[in-house]
Amino acid sequence: xxxxxxxxxNGCGLxxxxxxxxxxxxxxxKAEVSEQNxxxxxxxxxxxxxxxxxxxxxxxGKGLLPDDLTALPRKEDRTGYEGLLSLLLSRRSxxxxxxxxxxxxxxxxxxxxxxxxxMGLPPSEVSVLVFSGREKVRSFRKELLASIRSARxxxxxxxxxxxxxxxxxxxxxxxxxxxxxxxxxxxxKDREGTDWFFYDAPLAFYFYGSPSADxxxxxxxxxxxxxxxxxxxxxxCFLGFPGHLIRHxxxxxxxxxxxxxxxxxxxxxxxxxxxxxxRSLKRRFAGVRYAE
Numbered sequence: 001x002x003x004x005x006x007x008x009x010n011g012c013g014l015x016x017x018x019x020x021x022x023x024x025x026x027x028x029x030k031a032e033v034s035e036q037n038x039x040x041x042x043x044x045x046x047x048x049x050x051x052x053x054x055x056x057x058x059x060x061g062k063g064l065l066p067d068d069l070t071a072l073p074r075k076e077d078r079t080g081y082e083g084l085l086s087l088l089l090s091r092r093s094x095x096x097x098x099x100x101x102x103x104x105x106x107x108x109x110x111x112x113x114x115x116x117x118x119m120g121l122p123p124s125e126v127s128v129l130v131f132s133g134r135e136k137v138r139s140f141r142k143e144l145l146a147s148i149r150s151a152r153x154x155x156x157x158x159x160x161x162x163x164x165x166x167x168x169x170x171x172x173x174x175x176x177x178x179x180x181x182x183x184x185x186x187x188x189k190d191r192e193g194t195d196w197f198f199y200d201a202p203l204a205f206y207f208y209g210s211p212s213a214d215x216x217x218x219x220x221x222x223x224x225x226x227x228x229x230x231x232x233x234x235x236x237c238f239l240g241f242p243g244h245l246i247r248h249x250x251x252x253x254x255x256x257x258x259x260x261x262x263x264x265x266x267x268x269x270x271x272x273x274x275x276x277x278x279r280s281l282k283r284r285f286a287g288v289r290y291a292e
Contacts, residue, residue, distance in 0.1 A: 001060050002033045002042055008056035015048035044122040063123030087230055089280045094235025095199045097271030102203040106232055113228035117221040125213035126221050129206040141198045145190055147245045148183050155180055201269035208265030218265040225268055235273035242267040
């Protein structure tokens with residue numbers, strides 16, 4: 001629902017300009033809502049309320065509340081490109097963490113930053129499952145390892161033949177040369193009393209989406225969470241494998257009260273780094289081309 005204060009409206013037309021759903025129009029020098037004029041109707045993007053210079057538009061519905069509209073941060077409070085690049089260059093995937101736990105207020109700050117991610121049309125279809133504290137993270141790891149052990153049938157020659165015939169050579173090589181060796185490594189290290197799965201991290205976030213969500217949406221939110229964690233002095237590490245285990249395990253979904261169907265998503269580990277890095281390493285895309 002679009003709520004217009006027509007007394008304050010000066011007919012500047014900016015709300016009509018940015019509205020791509022089509023329910024807004026100008027009539028007799030004032031903005032009006034007309035669903036008959038709409039192409040898609042209001043999709044709750046919030047652009048009209050955000051662009052209105054006289055603060056005379058409010059939205060409600062699709063997970064939005066009238067008071068969700070907030071003032072933009074001042075330009076002088078925003079990070080410039082050089083500052084952002086410095087932060088990103090300083091980040092390395094952390095796999096050694098201090099004993100120190102991550103306080104709840106830091107967790108809430110990370111979630112606040114991650115929630116600003118573009119996650120499709122409202123209401124959001126991205127959710128986060130937080131494992132706060134080493135004991136909860138260790139319990140989560142044990143559940144995932146149990147799923148790996150129950151899937152040892154994947155190592156059979158018959159399974160690999162099935163993958164080769166029906167999924168192609170690339171999928172077969174991925175399973176043979178990466179997925180199965182990693183599964184074996186996790187179990188071997190667990191037997192030795194070493195956590196090579198979650199690196200004994202004190203905090204883990206599992207970002208996942210509903211079946212109808214864009215598969216990229218949880219990953220974008222997780223990336224912003226990673227960036228926020230770095231700004232707050234935390235080390236982080238992305239793990240894609242757990243999401244696929246959860247997606248195909250009814251037991252895990254029941255255990256953690258997750259939807260029956262979901263996008264695999266991604267796990268993001270956090271903790272205070274136990275080692276200090278002195279140099280950054282450059283990364284490169286596989287290729288960059290400007291279209292002719």
